[in-house]
Amino acid sequence: MRSLLAALTALTVGVTVGSVPSDAADAAHRGSCTRQMLFCEDFERLPRGGASTLDWGIDTRNGTLTVERARRGNQVLHIHTVDNGRAFLRVDDFAAPGNRFYGRMRLRVDAFPTGPDWAHFTLVEATGTGSSEIVRPIGGQYAPTVPGIFWGVGADGGPTGDWTNWRESAPVVEDTWQCFEWQLDPADNRVAVWIDGVANPELTASTTEHGGNDVPFVLPTVNTVKIGWQLYQGGTTPGEFDLWIDDIALSTRRLGC
Numbered sequence: 344m345r346s347l348l349a350a351l352t353a354l355t356v357g358v359t360v361g362s363v364p365s366d367a368a369d370a371a372h373r374g375s376c377t378r379q380m381l382f383c384e385d386f387e388r389l390p391r392g393g394a395s396t397l398d399w400g401i402d403t404r405n406g407t408l409t410v411e412r413a414r415r416g417n418q419v420l421h422i423h424t425v426d427n428g429r430a431f432l433r434v435d436d437f438a439a440p441g442n443r444f445y446g447r448m449r450l451r452v453d454a455f456p457t458g459p460d461w462a463h464f465t466l467v468e469a470t471g472t473g474s475s476e477i478v479r480p481i482g483g484q485y486a487p488t489v490p491g492i493f494w495g496v497g498a499d500g501g502p503t504g505d506w507t508n509w510r511e512s513a514p515v516v517e518d519t520w521q522c523f524e525w526q527l528d529p530a531d532n533r534v535a536v537w538i539d540g541v542a543n544p545e546l547t548a549s550t551t552e553h554g555g556n557d558v559p560f561v562l563p564t565v566n567t568v569k570i571g572w573q574l575y576q577g578g579t580t581p582g583e584f585d586l587w588i589d590d591i592a593l594s595t596r597r598l599g600c
C-alpha cells in the first residue's frame with residue numbers, strides 16, 4: 344500500500360494535490376488540512392465556541408454551529424438543531440475544474456428522526472448555475488413502511504422534482520463516527536457515495552437513473568456546497584438533533600478516510 348501511495352504521489356507532484364491517506368488518530372492529532380484542496384476545514388485553528396470564520400459562511404434557522412474539543416484535543420463542529428431547523432457550514436464561491444469533484448467528511452449523529460413518518464434529513468447540498476437541481480448526495484429518510492432510517496441520494500428544486508432515493512442497503516448508524524465520501528461528475532451527471540471507504544452502488548444517481556420524475560437529471564455547475572443538517576417536516580421525534588462533523592474536504596481527487 345505504501346509503495347502504491349508513493350507512486351500515486353509521484354504521479355501527481357507538480358500537477359495537483361496528491362491523495363491524503365491518514366488514519367483517524369493521525370488526522371485527529373495534527374488536523375487533516377495539510378495539503379492544498381479546493382476546500383478544507385478540520386476546525387483545529389478555530390476558536391472554540393460559536394463558529395465564526397472568514398473561510399466559510401453560516402446558514403441557520405433554529406440551529407447552531409459550535410466548535411468543540413473532542414477526544415485528545417481534536418476539534419470538531421457540533422451541529423445542534425431544534426425540530427425542523429437547519430444549521431449548515433456554507434462554502435461559497437466554490438469552483439471545481441470541469442465541475443468534477445469529491446467530498447469527504449467524518450460524521451457522528453446522536454440520533455436520527457423516527458417521526459413524523461417519512462421525516463427527511465439532508466447533510467450535504469450542492470447548488471450552482473445551469474441547472475436548478477438542489478443536489479443532495481448525503482441525506483436520508485425515515486421509512487415507516489420498513490420500518491427503518493436509510494441513507495439516500497436526493498434532489499429538489501429542479502425538473503426531477505423532490506426525491507430521496509433511500510435504500511435499505513444503507514441503514515443509518517447512530518452515535519458512531521463514520522466517514523462519508525461523495526463524488527459529483529458531470530460526465531453522466533453522476534452522484535456516487537462511499538461510507539467508510541466502501542462504495543454503495545445503490546447510493547447513486549445519473550442522467551437517467553435517479554429517484555425523481557422521468558426527465559434527465561442534470562447537475563448544476565456547483566458554486567455553493569452546504570454541509571450540516573436540515574429537517575423539513577415539523578413535530579419531529581426526537582425534538583432536537585445533535586451531530587458532530589470533522590475533516591471536511593472538497594478535492595479534485597478522492598481523498599479516502
Ligand SMILES: [Ca+2]
Nearest residue numbers: 385418419589
Ligand atoms: Ca478536527
